[in-house]
Amino acid sequence: MKRSRSLLRIFLWNAVIAVLVALVAAGMLTNLTLRSVEKNLPNTLLEQLHDVARIIEDLADVVSAAELTRAVPSSENLKRLRGEVDAANNAVVRLRNTYVFDNLIQASAIHAVVAPALADARVWLSEGVSGYGPESETTIGVVLLRISKAFHKARALNHASEEKAQAILNEQRTRLDRFLFSVNLLFSLAVVITFAMVFLLVFQHILQRRENEARAERRRAEQSLRESEHKFKTLFNNAGDGIAIHDLEGRFLEVNQVLCDRLGYSKEELLRLGLMGIDASEGSVLLPEWVDELTHKGSAFVETIHAVRDGSRIPVEVNSRMVDFGGERAILSMVRDITERKHAEGALRESEATLKSIFRVAPIGIGLLTDGILKQVNDRLCRMVCYSRQELVGGSARMLYLDQEEFERAGKEEHAQIRHWGTGTVETLWKRGDGAVIDVLLSSTPIDPTDLAAGVTFTALDISERKRAEAALSESQARFRELAELLPETIFEMDADGRLTFVNRNAYDHFGYSKEEIERGVNGYMMISPEDRPKAAENARRVMAGERIGLNEYKALRKDGCTFPVIIHSSAKLDDGKPSGIRGIIIDITETKKLEAQLRQAQKMEALGTLAGGIAHDFNNILAAILGYTEMALTDVSRNNPAGHYLEQVLKACHRAKELVRQILATSRLRKPQERARTQIAPIVKEALKLLRASLPATIEIRSNIETQTGGAMVDPTEVHQVVVNLCTNAFHAMEERGGVLEVSLAEVTIDEEADASPAGLRSGNYLRLTVGDTGHGIDPAIRERIFDPYFTTKEVGKGSGLGLAAVHGIMKNYGGAVTVDSDPGVGTRFDVYFPSVEVAQREEAPEEKAPPLGKAERILLVDDEDVLVEMGKSVLEHLGYKVRGVTDSVEALELFRAQPDRFDLVITDYTMPRMTGVALAREMMRIRPDIPIVLCTGFSERVTEEAVKEEGIRTLAMKPLEMREIAEVIRGILDEESGP
Structure with a gap:
């Protein structure tokens, strides 16, 4: 047979060789033909x-x-x-x-x-x-x-x-x-x-290979079976729990050593005893329902008691499942000792019983609160608030408070104390079920200090009686003090000769006399300007005669000789029904006079603010288009292209314009200024000088001495920039004709308020002193006291509004600092600005700017009544990887959304649009599809705020103009939040 196979193989291989020779011949012939064809084709x-x-x-x-x-x-x-x-x-x-x-x-x-x-x-x-x-x-x-x-x-x-x-x-x-x-x-x-x-x-060849593979497969199966049996025995005998295999009648077929050691029997003894021999429960573990569950579901779980050889009992949990053992159906049971767990459960029940007894008999209200929902309350709390337990448990804690504002105030204060000290105590007002309002001392502590979401336990004590007693006592002690001292005016009494017998504390500040000087004796008429004293004496005589003369205006005289306008309202002081003097109120109307003078200017300021807001809104739209197209152009221009540098300069100019609009809006009260933060002053001063250097003429030399290692201050960086620019601009105007030197310095100084040289109004401490000096024409001493008044200016029309130094003075006053001026006519002027110093950590290098997050082909509906903004926004968003539909009419956008509400993943809409505002459009879209995420864009927020739009269901409020990175991060954050982790 083998010989015939060999002959067949030889014959077949010879045939293959013959065919291969034929193929080679055909290939050679083909090659010769191709070469012939190639010669006919022009080589060149x-x-x-x-x-x-x-x-x-x-x-x-x-x-x-x-x-x-x-x-x-x-x-x-x-x-x-x-x-x-x-x-x-x-x-x-x-x-x-x-x-x-x-x-x-x-x-x-x-x-x-x-x-x-x-x-x-x-x-x-x-x-x-x-x-x-x-x-x-x-x-x-x-x-x-x-x-x-x-x-x-x-x-x-x-x-x-x-x-x-x-x-x-x-x-x-x-x-x-x-x-x-x-x-x-x-x-x-x-x-x-x-x-x-x-x-x-x-x-x-395949037939022979299959025969060989069959023999090898049998050998591998035998080896695998031996290894599997070895692994099973190893796991079976070394498991942490007892393991037993038994039949449906409870006869043990196999047990591991852990079960033998736990029960105190040898393996042979356990195999003889069977499951019924170790079961110490009241009923048999082999209950019909347990066997039925095991048969139908394939697994079952039961807790029972096993008997140990020494007579003790141990609680166990048995987890069983059906298995095939030796070709027959059997049950494999995992037996776990739960003695320690049972002890722990008993201790827990005892502890809970103790706490419940304390909870019931406590003389103050006690409750458990989770996520603002009352989970448990004791009887004392129910009686205190006049609600039943059924009404309180499961309800919101808000029902106990007087109103929403009080609920939020108490919650914020209490949570702040818990985060800081671990417990919180606050006095608040609760409204009882019968409508009465009570004062409550509320103390809370978290159940788990590491997880405030787990809930808090609180105690409530009714302190209404104590509060009423304190209020009555305080009222009786402070009634006269409140009448005399609470008023911001001067209250006085004087006898018939004009000697002052009583004044309140405001008199000391208004007239410059000390308390001791008043007590020694001061004539009230000496506090009136000499030209008004005859009038005052005549009016005093008429008042003591019983006339009612009403309000009278005088010039009051301070101890230092300064005068200020006042209004005096007086009446006769009677002793036993006879006039013995005069008592009255002196009202300082200096500010009223100033306000009357400034009223028309304030109206102009309001009109200016409205105009600035409108201009800033339109400019924001223009700036948004420039900013967006510039950013897109930068992404398409290589770093080696000179046009990239020009575009970067355009982008920087856009950022400055954006900041300028922010300042305009802040000035016109259409936008809130930035919050103050710990900020280093030196970099801001350097940046402002860098911008000013390009705008000042060559005839003005700038000398700067900025100490870079100075501390910082709690400021708004934009306002600091405004202070520097206003002071330097004022210096430029002083040197515009003849030129000169502009000196700017920044240094740390220590102020001692006891020293004679300390600036007025500054407390002792460390300050940053910004000095701006010029060699201009100086300031006339006659007008030096008025240079910080709003709209006061000596410049020609078109040279300034008179708001620069007033703005500097107002900013520094808000910061708790000061601004002083030292000037000599014909020599120059020096302004010193003092910022209260605070410690500021050194700024870390800014991380390398990353590329904006890209989209995943999500669909966005863009709505804006400006064609150029829709076109630009569509280009930017498509560049970021989104599919965008742009619409310039809000009503058209609503109809488009109503026709296919599931077509879009996100909507971006402008706030100010004809026919329908962005908020109204968002409201209608959310009625159609409540889960649609919406971003509202606006250039100013006088009528719309972040809190207001979120109450409407809008996801976020974005302020124009938006940079590509800003809008990319806003969109990506919302869409990633929608899709979940």
Whole structure:
């Protein structure tokens, strides 16, 4: 049999070799034919086509260089253009010297088109055009036009050449196909014979290999079975819990050593006892329902008691499942000792019982609160608030408070104390079920200090009686003090001779007398200006005579000789029904006089604020388009392109304009200023000086001495920038005609309020002193006290509004600092600004800016009544990877959304739009689809705030103009939150 197989194999291999020889012969014949065809094809055809294509590429490079030179005229770009022209001309010369087959690829026609154009370009770039220099914009434009026309003609001729060459190749391919038909017939026959021979050989080999694999598979199965049995025995005997295998009648088939050790029996003893022998529960563990559950579900769980050999009992939990053991159905049970757990459960029940007893008998209200919901309350709390337990448990704690405002105040204060100290105590007002309001002392502590969400336990004590007693006592003790001292005016009494017998504390501040001087005796008429004393004496006589003279205006006189306007209202003081003096109220009307003078200016300021808000809103829209298109242009411009630098400068200017709009809106009260933060002053001063240096004339020299290691202050950086710019601008105006030196310095100083040289109004401590000095014309002493008044200015019309120094004074007053001035006419002026110093951590280097997060092809509906903003926003969002539908009409957007509410993943809408505002549009869209995320954009927020839009269900409020990164992060944050982790 083996010999016959060998002969068959030899025969088959000989046949295969014969077929292979035939295939080699066919291949050689085919090769000879292909070589013959190749000789008939012009060897230079493809090379010449390639050379012509390179000429076209060189012309394209010349056109690109000419366009770049016209866009960015420079010697470097012009030099590059000339080099490209020379390179293209040399390539044309080489083509003319080497081409053949003129009528085939029309190389001579291309030469006739390109060569004159390049020759003209070389002459024009060397000598210029019609009187214009070679570097002029006209010459570059003429060169670009000439080369562009030649380029388009040459490209058309090249296309015709390629088509002609393709026709020649197609003709050669047809001849080759005819020959290959006969070869393929021979080759197909050889392939069929070869496959038949190979099939027979492979079939024989497969039969032999299958036989070998079957023998190897049997050996592997036997080895795997042995290993599986070994692993099972290892796991069975070394498990942490007891394991037993028994039949449905409870006879043990196998047990592990852990179960034997736990029960105190040997393996043989346990196998004899069976499951019923160790079960110490009241009922049999093999209950019918347990067996039924195990049979139908395949697993069952039960807690029972096992008997130990020494007579003790242990609680266990048994987890059983059906298994195949030795070819028969059996039960595998995992037995776990739960003695320790049972002890812990008992201790827990005992502890809970103790706490419940304390909870019931406590003399104060006690409750448990989780997520604002009352979970438990004791009887004392129910009686205190006049609610039943059923009404309180499961309800919101809000029902106990007087109103929502009190509920939020108490909660915030209490939670702040818990986070800081671990417990919180606050006095608040509760409203009982019968409508009465009570004062409550509320103390709370978290159940789990590490997890406040787990809930808090609170105690409540009714302190209404104590509060009423304290209030009554305070009222009785402070009634006269409140009447005399609470008023911001001066209250006085004087006898018939004019001697003051009583004044309140305000008199000391208003008139400059000390308490001791008043007590020693001061005549009230001496506090009236001499020209008004006769009038005051006459009015006093009339009042003591019983007349009612009403309010009278006088000039009051301070101890230091200064006067100020007052109104006095007085009446007679009676003793036993007889007039013995006068008592009355003195009202300082200095501020009233100032307010009357400033009322018209305030009205102008209000109009200015309204105008500024409107202008800023429109400017925001313009700025948004510039900012968006600039950012997009930067993404398409390489770093080596000079245009990228210009675009970056545009972007910086946009950021400054954006900050300017923010300041305008803050000034016009249409937008809240930034919150104060610990900020280093030195970098802000340097930045402001950098901006001012470019705007000041060369006749003004700037000298700066900024200590970079100074501390910081609690400030708004924009307001600090405003202080520096206003003071420097004021100095510039003082030196505008003759020039001079502007000196700016920043240093740390320590103020001692006891020292004579300390600035007025500053407390002792550390300050940052910003000094701005000039060598201008100085300030006249007659007007020095008025320079900080709003709208006061000595400048000509168009030179200033008089708000600069007033703004500086107001900012520093809000910061608790001061601004002082020292000026000599004809010498110069120096302003010192004092910022209260605070410690500020050194600023870390800003992390490298990352690319904005990209979209995942989500669909966005963009609504804005400005066409340019819709177009720009659509381009930006599509650049970020979103699919965008832009609409300029809010009503149209609503109809589009109503037709297909599930078409969009997010909506971005402007706030101010005709026909329907952004908030109204959002409200209607959420009625159609409540879960649609909406972003509201606005340039100012006088009528709309972050809190207001979130109450409407809008996800966030975005302030225009938005940078690409800002809108990308806002959108990505909302969509990622929607999709979940």
